[in-house]
Structure formats: C-alpha cells, structure tokens
Amino acid sequence: MARTRNGGSAGCSIPHVPSTVSACRTHAVTHVVQPSSQQSPHQTYSTLMKRKRSKRQHTRKGAYSTxxxxxxPRDSLVEVVATVAAHSFVDLHTIKLCCKDFLDAAEDNYVWQRVSLDMFPLIQWFPNSKETSFLxxxxECGNIxxxxxxxxxxxxxxxxxxxxNGLEILKxxxxxxxxxAKYVYGMISLCSENDEVRKQGLEYMHFLRKLKxxxxxxxxxxxxxxxxxKNNVVLVRNSRPLCNVNSTCKGWRVKKDRWVLLDDDDDDGDMSLCEYCRWDHEMESFYRLFNI
Known part of the structure; x- marks a missing residue:
C-alpha cells in the first residue's frame, strides 16, 4: 500500500516528483491548493503545477517582449512606425499608445513623410486647429x-x-x-495635343499597369x-484617339463595348495586346470623372 504525502494510506500511488519540482515545494507552501472531496492527490498536484507553469510562462513572455x-536600434523603430503610419493614420495613433519608444519614434520626420492622409478630405471645409497643425x-516634412x-x-x-504650377507639383x-500622382499626371498628359507629352503619359500608365x-x-x-x-475648362477631351488603326485591333477594341474593369485583376496583363486601345478606354473613364 503506497503512502500519501500527509502520511496516510491510499489506493493509488503518487508519481515520482522530479527534483526541479521538489526544489519549488518550499515556495509552493504559501500557495497551497486545498484538495476538494472530488480531487485525488494526483489531481491536486497537477493543478498546482499547471498554475506554476502558467505563471512562469507569463513572466517569461512579458520580460522577452519588453x-x-x-x-x-532607433532606425528600426522608426521604420516600423513609418510602415504602420503609411497604412493608416488611425494605426499610427494606436501604436503611439503602446510604449514610449514608439511614441518617440513617431516624431521622426521620416514617419511624417510617409503617414497616410486617406481619412482627411482634400478640402478642409471646417478645419480645426489639430487637423491644420497635423497637415x-x-x-513641412515633405509628405508625398x-x-x-x-x-x-x-x-x-x-x-x-x-x-x-499644380501640374508641376503633380509631376x-x-x-x-x-x-x-502618376495616374493623374499620366492621364492629364494623355489629354494633351502634344505627342511628346502623351508619350510621357504613356510611360507612367504602362508602369502602373505592370504594378496592376x-x-x-x-x-x-x-x-x-x-x-x-471640377471646372471643365481645365481639361478638354482630346479628339485624337491613341490608336489610329481603322481596322479592329488585337483584343481591346473588340471587347470595348462588352466589358468593364471592376478591379485590377480584370486588367488583361497580356502586353502583346494593343496598348493604345487600353489607354483610349481608360481616358473615357478619366473624362467621366470630370464630366467631360
């Protein structure tokens, strides 16, 4: 008959306790788990050890994180905060509340250069002092x-x-x-009557298409x-299409009355198709933005 820890007999034996656990028994006395009538000594022992492991893991994780x-290094902290800021102004505000290190890194000019302004309208009709100061x-920091x-x-x-002056700033x-900015400047260039300017616009649009x-x-x-x-005097519809082929081009012109590009996955990535027809179609979409 095996002996229990309090000296009595029991029908089940207590498994061997490792030496590392024995070393902790003195500390565990102050946190004794009183066995209930439904718990065996083995279950009581398991409960105690689970609590100790959980506390030990929590302490290690906290110490490692800090x-x-x-x-x-500061450069790495600034890069982390700048990446978050470029995604969302709200996320930037959140990460600044995490710890003083992130708060200090958020004041770096590099972060201000990359912070997203998506949640701010183009024209501040009723600006407050905080928004004005932020913008x-x-x-001042050169935010693109x-x-x-x-x-x-x-x-x-x-x-x-x-x-x-506005066009130069966009460029x-x-x-x-x-x-x-590449999209707007490229499309405005395609509206030009100057062939050289249109070629420059095509380069920007071709670059964006490769990025999908x-x-x-x-x-x-x-x-x-x-x-x-949007004053219609600023932009004028170009009467000359980019594609001057009278016969049907390969791909785009055949589909132009039967498809709509809902997202960039719909944009045909086959560069062998008529690129000029692709941008003639995009110009129609651009004209509609300005009611031209």
Missing amino acids: TSIKTL NRCR ESLYREGLQKFFDYPNGKIN VAAEKGHNK CVVSCRKKVKQLLKSVW
Missing part, C-alpha cells in the same frame, strides 16, 4: 501625399492662374513614387475628388 523593444507638419494633394488643388484652382510627386494598380488608383482619385468643384 527586452526585445528596448534592444531595437502643416506633413507638408500632401504634395500630391497640393498639386490637385492648384491644378483645379481655375481661373487663378495656378494650373501649370514632382509622381517622380517621387506616388502612384495616384491602374483601376485602384482611378477609384481612389475619384473618391478624393468628390469634394472638388
């Missing part, structure tokens, strides 16, 4: 989205004589890698321009 952030800081918006506003600020934002983001850029531009009064 140590890992503290050991990151001014973005502009802010630059793109400034170009849009000046381009459509007719007849105040800022059309060319700078496009050259810095802003895809929506033409349709998504158009939708975002449409959403942003909802609050803008």
